[in-house]
Amino acid sequence: MRTKTLRKNKVNVVTLGCAKNIFDSEVMMAQLKANQFEVEHESEEKDAEIVIINTCGFIDNAKEQSINTILAWAREKKKGNVDRLIVVGCLSERYKPELEKDIPEVDSFFGTRELPRLLKTLKADYKHELVGERLLTTPTHYAYFKVSEGCNRPCSFCAIPLMRGGHISTPMEQLVESAKKLAAQGTKELVLIAQDLTYYGLDIYKERKLAELLTRLADLEGIDWIRLQYSFPSGFPMEVLDVMRERKNICKYLDMPLQHATTKMLQSMRRGITREKTDALITTIREKVPGIALRTTLICGYPGETKDDFEEMKKWVEQMRFDRLGVFTYSHEENTYAHHLNDDVPEKTKKKRAEEIMEIQSQISYELNQAKVGKQLKVLIDRIEGDYYIGRTEFDSPEVDNEVIIPKSDGYLRLGDFATIFIESAEQYDLTGKIVLQES
Numbered sequence: 001m002r003t004k005t006l007r008k009n010k011v012n013v014v015t016l017g018c019a020k021n022i023f024d025s026e027v028m029m030a031q032l033k034a035n036q037f038e039v040e041h042e043s044e045e046k047d048a049e050i051v052i053i054n055t056c057g058f059i060d061n062a063k064e065q066s067i068n069t070i071l072a073w074a075r076e077k078k079k080g081n082v083d084r085l086i087v088v089g090c091l092s093e094r095y096k097p098e099l100e101k102d103i104p105e106v107d108s109f110f111g112t113r114e115l116p117r118l119l120k121t122l123k124a125d126y127k128h129e130l131v132g133e134r135l136l137t138t139p140t141h142y143a144y145f146k147v148s149e150g151c152n153r154p155c156s157f158c159a160i161p162l163m164r165g166g167h168i169s170t171p172m173e174q175l176v177e178s179a180k181k182l183a184a185q186g187t188k189e190l191v192l193i194a195q196d197l198t199y200y201g202l203d204i205y206k207e208r209k210l211a212e213l214l215t216r217l218a219d220l221e222g223i224d225w226i227r228l229q230y231s232f233p234s235g236f237p238m239e240v241l242d243v244m245r246e247r248k249n250i251c252k253y254l255d256m257p258l259q260h261a262t263t264k265m266l267q268s269m270r271r272g273i274t275r276e277k278t279d280a281l282i283t284t285i286r287e288k289v290p291g292i293a294l295r296t297t298l299i300c301g302y303p304g305e306t307k308d309d310f311e312e313m314k315k316w317v318e319q320m321r322f323d324r325l326g327v328f329t330y331s332h333e334e335n336t337y338a339h340h341l342n343d344d345v346p347e348k349t350k351k352k353r354a355e356e357i358m359e360i361q362s363q364i365s366y367e368l369n370q371a372k373v374g375k376q377l378k379v380l381i382d383r384i385e386g387d388y389y390i391g392r393t394e395f396d397s398p399e400v401d402n403e404v405i406i407p408k409s410d411g412y413l414r415l416g417d418f419a420t421i422f423i424e425s426a427e428q429y430d431l432t433g434k435i436v437l438q439e440s
Contacts, residue, residue, distance in 0.1 A: 006083055010038040012048035014073070015137070016066050017056025019144040019193050019229070019399075021089060025054045026134035026144075028088075028115055033135060035124035041137045046076060050084045050122070055091035057163055059331035066091045074105035086110070088118060090163040112164050113149070132178035139382060141416030142189035142225075142398060143182050147175055147213065151195035153232060155259075156270045156337035157302065157330065160195055167196065169204050176216050183222035188416065189380065190223060191397060196232045198240075211239040218247040224418070225380070227397055229255040233281055234272035241288040251394040252289055255324075257297040261316035262309045265302055270337060275316075282320060293395035295324035298357060301350030302330045303341035310353050317360050323368060324401050325361040327354040362428050369402070369426035376436055379404045379421045381413050389413050391421070393431075404431045411435045 011032055015025040029039045040048065051073050055066035066089075076082050086108045092099065093111035100109060110118045116126035136143055150165040151158075179190060194200065201209025217226055226249055228240075233256055244250045260266050263274040273281075286292060298313065317325065329350035332343040379391040382398065389406040396402045404421055406413065413419055413435065421433035 006049045006081070007038065007047050008049050009036065010040070010048040011050045011052060012043045012046075013039065013041050013052050013054065014069060015042065015054045016069060017054070017058065017062060017090065019191065020146055020195070021054050021056060022137055023134070023144045023146040023193065024089070024112070026137055028052070028054075028118070029135040029137075030130055030133040031115065031119055031127060032122075032124065034127050034130055034133075035119065035122075037122075037124070039135065041135075046081050048082070050086065051076075051082050052086045052088060052118075055087060055089040057089070057091035057094045058159065059328065059333070061331075063091060070099075070103055070106065074103055077105050084108075086118065086121075088112075088114070090160075093163045094159065132174055132181065136185075136187075138398070139416060140186045141380065142191060142382075143187045144193050145175075145179065145182075145190040146170070146193050147197065147200050147210075148194040152199065153196060153272075154270045154337070156268065156341075157299065157333065159333045159336050162335055164195060167199050167203055169200050169202070169209075171204065172201075172209065172213055172216065175213065176220070179217050179220055179223060183220055186416065188223065188418075189225040189227065190217060191227045191229060193229050195230065197228055197230050198232045198236050208235075208237040210237055211243050214240065214243045214247070214250060218243070218249050224249055225251050225394060227251045227253050227394075229397060231256045233258060233278060236281060238284070238288075241285060244292075245289050252292040253295070253395055253397065254285065254289075254292060255295040255397065259297065259299050260302065260305075260309075261298075261313040265305060265309055268304060268338075268341075269299075269302065293323035295326075295397070295401070296322050297326045297328060299328050299330050300353040300357065301345035301347075303332075303338060303343055303345070305330075305345055314356060314360060317357055318364075321364050321368070322361070323395060324365075325357070326400070327357050329354050365402075366426070366428045369428065369431060372423045372431060373426050374423065376420050376422050377404070377431075377433075378439075379406075379419050379433075381406075381415050381417055381419060383415060384408070391419070402429050402431065404433055406433055406435060411438070413438060 013025050015021050032039045056062040077085050084107045087106050088110045092109045096109045108121055119126050148169045150167045151161050152167040377393045381389050381391040383390050387408050391404045418439040420437040422436050423431050423433045425432045
């Protein structure tokens with residue numbers, strides 16, 4: 001029995017997973033709003049007639065979170081707090097038949113490229129004139145900026161091509177127009193995302209075009225920071241480094257998931273690169289862009305990873321001194337190339353190895369942050385928490401990296417503005433400072 005009156009034509013969009021899912025939800029929300037739906041993102045009111053869950057299906061933990069979220073909203077539907085429950089995104093793309101059978105409370109399932117069909121189900125039109133339009137779920141001053149969809153890489157452990165399909169670049173002119181609109185709305189930072197940024201352009205221009213895209217985006221008035229995430233090491237277009245060095249509004253920041261340190265593991269993972277070539281690439285990046293912050297991710301417990309493989313990776317992490325590093329434990333994903341391998345590293349060992357890597361990285365992060373004490377850094381103010389402003393430097397991406405903490409008692413700062421901050425102290429993942437100069 002219904003416990004409250006639901007607001008007709010109100011949609012609550014719930015987003016799980018990575019920044020690419022956030023982008024997709026924002027595009028969907030813009031289309032819904034243009035069709036006269038009232039749209040909210042992750043509302044706690046539970047008064048929406050329709051709930052759309054944008055799911056993640058990347059690894060076991062993400063799949064579990066997605067399923068638990070669907071089940072929670074299925075219970076709300078049984079209580080009468082939702083009329084229609086719709087599931088979209090990666091999990092839906094990959095496991096639709098199983099989900100339809102196991103969770104009958106869901107009215108419809110849609111994959112990652114079925115927005116027009118979803119809208120049609122809601123008696124709404126896909127408005128082609130809105131291509132590039134979004135309802136931002138992030139603070140206005142920064143936006144995730146997806147330049148392509150899908151992936152052509154053959155990585156053995158990855159199910160993304162199964163869920164997202166092959167690589168499709170968005171035409172450069174369309175991206176430039178989208179960036180202009182964001183700048184006009186007050187967006188100062190573009191966080192470029194894709195399954196693989198470095199592949200951009202190969203499909204439609206027959207050559208890698210990321211450097212040209214960066215140049216054109218950097219020319220736009222109002223865009224102060226451009227940040228690169230999800231770059232692939234094999235075939236990395238070196239001209240990108242020249243643009244990064246020459247353009248002040250391209251952050252000295254590069255997110256490049258490297259996954260492992262031994263050639264044996266990299267070959268089994270089908271990464272198309274060796275340890276030696278990886279080391280040479282990192283050296284070149286740091287030489288061409290002095291002061292760049294490198295972020296990477298690693299996998300612990302991949303099939304066949306011996307104690308010696310892991311010890312080599314530990315030494316490598318100590319040697320490389322990455323500015324930012326995250327670790328996944330290997331997830332044995334069906335229908336991937338690696339699924340036919342024996343998942344022979346016990347889960348307990350995977351977790352222990354991941355913890356050891358993060359202990360090493362924690363000390364590295366602490367030492368690198370200590371080197372910032374006494375310096376003045378340009379900081380973008382993201383939000384307020386209690387008695388503090390929380391911001392980021394050009395070396396930090398939203399949600400995943402270091403933050404700068406500034407006492408509100410130190411002076412007034414506007415959210416979305418830049419400020420020069422003197423760093424007084426530092427921990428592993430946070431800097432604390434005081435205002436030197438408020439910018440705009």
